Amino acid sequence: MNISIILAAGESTRMKSKLSKVLHRVAGKPILEYIIEASKGAKVEKNVVIVGRSGDKVREYFKDEPIIFKTQPIGEGIPYGTGFAVMQATEYIEDDSTVVILYGDTPLIRESTITNLFNYHKENDLDATVLTAILDNPKDYGRIVRGENGNVLKIVEEKDASEEIKKIKEINSGIYCFKGKLLKDALAKIDNNNAQNEYYITDVIEILKNEGYSVGAYVIEDPNEIHGINSRAQLAFCENIMRDRINQYHMGNGITIIDPDNTYIEAGVKIGRDSIIYPGVVLEGKTEIGEDCIIRGDTRIVNSIISAGVSIESSTIEDSFVGEDTKIGPYAHIRPNSRIGKNVKIGNFVEVKNSTIKDNSKASHLAYIGDADIGYNVNIGCGVVFVNYNGKEKFRTIVGDNAFIGSNSNLVAPVEVEPWGYIAAGSTITKGVKEGELCIARAPQVNIPGWVERKGLKKQSNLGGNNK
Numbered sequence: 001m002n003i004s005i006i007l008a009a010g011e012s013t014r015m016k017s018k019l020s021k022v023l024h025r026v027a028g029k030p031i032l033e034y035i036i037e038a039s040k041g042a043k044v045e046k047n048v049v050i051v052g053r054s055g056d057k058v059r060e061y062f063k064d065e066p067i068i069f070k071t072q073p074i075g076e077g078i079p080y081g082t083g084f085a086v087m088q089a090t091e092y093i094e095d096d097s098t099v100v101i102l103y104g105d106t107p108l109i110r111e112s113t114i115t116n117l118f119n120y121h122k123e124n125d126l127d128a129t130v131l132t133a134i135l136d137n138p139k140d141y142g143r144i145v146r147g148e149n150g151n152v153l154k155i156v157e158e159k160d161a162s163e164e165i166k167k168i169k170e171i172n173s174g175i176y177c178f179k180g181k182l183l184k185d186a187l188a189k190i191d192n193n194n195a196q197n198e199y200y201i202t203d204v205i206e207i208l209k210n211e212g213y214s215v216g217a218y219v220i221e222d223p224n225e226i227h228g229i230n231s232r233a234q235l236a237f238c239e240n241i242m243r244d245r246i247n248q249y250h251m252g253n254g255i256t257i258i259d260p261d262n263t264y265i266e267a268g269v270k271i272g273r274d275s276i277i278y279p280g281v282v283l284e285g286k287t288e289i290g291e292d293c294i295i296r297g298d299t300r301i302v303n304s305i306i307s308a309g310v311s312i313e314s315s316t317i318e319d320s321f322v323g324e325d326t327k328i329g330p331y332a333h334i335r336p337n338s339r340i341g342k343n344v345k346i347g348n349f350v351e352v353k354n355s356t357i358k359d360n361s362k363a364s365h366l367a368y369i370g371d372a373d374i375g376y377n378v379n380i381g382c383g384v385v386f387v388n389y390n391g392k393e394k395f396r397t398i399v400g401d402n403a404f405i406g407s408n409s410n411l412v413a414p415v416e417v418e419p420w421g422y423i424a425a426g427s428t429i430t431k432g433v434k435e436g437e438l439c440i441a442r443a444p445q446v447n448i449p450g451w452v453e454r455k456g457l458k459k460q461s462n463l464g465g466n467n468k
């Protein structure tokens with residue numbers, strides 16, 4: 001069996017955050033989730049996460065996942081260090097298992113890297129294997145000390161290293177593979193006699209080596225993968241790389257991204273072929289974009305399904321569905337729980353909330369459509385307001401197929417406009433409109449000839465010109 005021990009109990013003071021470091025998000029997903037996914041993908045059957053003081057929120061977030069959580073006691077007088085963290089998982093390590101140690105703060109680690117590490121470890125019949133990297137600037141990392149024949153002898157921490165050892169460019173990633181029994185036995189032998197008075201997991205390597213076991217190293221190709229997050233700057237660094245990976249993935253799938261440096265697509269988003277994404281677009285959560293869509297401008301789409309052929313410009317869409325060939329924006333806001341049909345137009349400055357709008361309907365300018373069920377081929381004029389709220393409760397409005405709502409009308413809910421109902425511009429509808437009726441609900445126009453003259457308004461005017 002493959003077991004992972006994922007270390008996430010460190011204090012992460014440099015984040016200056018109330019939130020546990022591993023719950024901070026990279027491309028929309030908590031850091032720890034990346035590691036768990038990579039581990040599972042690499043056929044690890046049992047994942048043990050070691051959490052520290054802020055572990056409750058972490059447990060809560062992953063409560064539906066088959067993950068074992070173990071809390072590392074943290075406080076004054078209590079031992080500390082990566083070795084002490086691994087010790088917390090001893091009870092879950094089976095003798096004949098292969099154990100991989102991972103960190104909860106390295107979201108860029110790839111599933112393939114963990115798989116390669118397992119394969120290298122098993123194919124070379126090693127007792128312990130360290131995942132290492134060659135860095136131009138190895139500062140602050142533990143250095144890999146190799147013997148004359150290239151064997152790994154030990155790992156020395158920067159703080160314990162001589163000037164000679166500090167020159168070594170091969171570093172310890174902190175990721176290792178061990179045979180279960182050997183790891184447990186060696187853990188019982190480590191101490192904290194070092195510059196930081198910590199229990200170092202790295203000491204296990206030297207112990208096993210000295211006992212005659214075989215210790216190897218697998219060098220990672222892309223050192224970015226082991227980049228840990230200890231600060232907001234490192235969070236941004238990883239975000240950048242992850243975003244680029246996501247964008248590369250979509251481009252590889254046949255999506256045009258005009259300017260990948262300025263396009264923000266979260267990890268869970270799906271996009272269909274031949275869609276074109278312009279700069280400034282933010283696609284979040286479980287959003288799915290169909291084929292042949294064009295998305296431009298300051299558009300943000302959250303947890304929404306956008307069907308094929310839709311075009312969207314500078315708009316926000318949240319928790320909603322948009323049907324094929326519909327056009328949205330610029331500056332539209334589709335709020336949660338809206339379902340918009342095919343070939344619909346939601347134009348400039350239109351807000352839609354908790355409403356359904358069926359195929360071929362149009363609201364081209366400046367309208368508020370809240371809590372409404374709108375049929376097929378309906379025309380909503382400029383400035384129409386669905387008056388859905390009386391200060392206490394919300395009510396729904398129904399608009400039947402082929403209805404026409406004239407500009408600047410108010411539909412005071414609850415109210416129904418039946419199919420082919422026509423509403424004259426400027427009407428305030430409170431009683432409903434029957435099928436095929438024209439409804440004019442506005443004060444009749446009154447014209448009073450000569451009124452301005454009689455009031456002497458022209459004489460009083462000092463505008464010059466036409467004021468005799």
Ligand code: UD1
Nearest residue numbers: 007008009010080081082085103104141142172173174200
């Ligand atoms: C560790 C390695 C170092 C390696 C580096 C790679 C040791 C002694 N050193 O250094 O060789 O180059 O990682 O990044 O292992 N953690 C706990 N409990 C603890 C202490 C740490 O869970 O008591 C967790 C942290 O949350 C973090 C991980 O272990 O995820 C690494 O801890 P960190 O303090 O960053 O390790 P380093 O000393 O930097």
Ligand code: CA
Nearest residue numbers: 010140228230
């Ligand atoms: Ca560190």
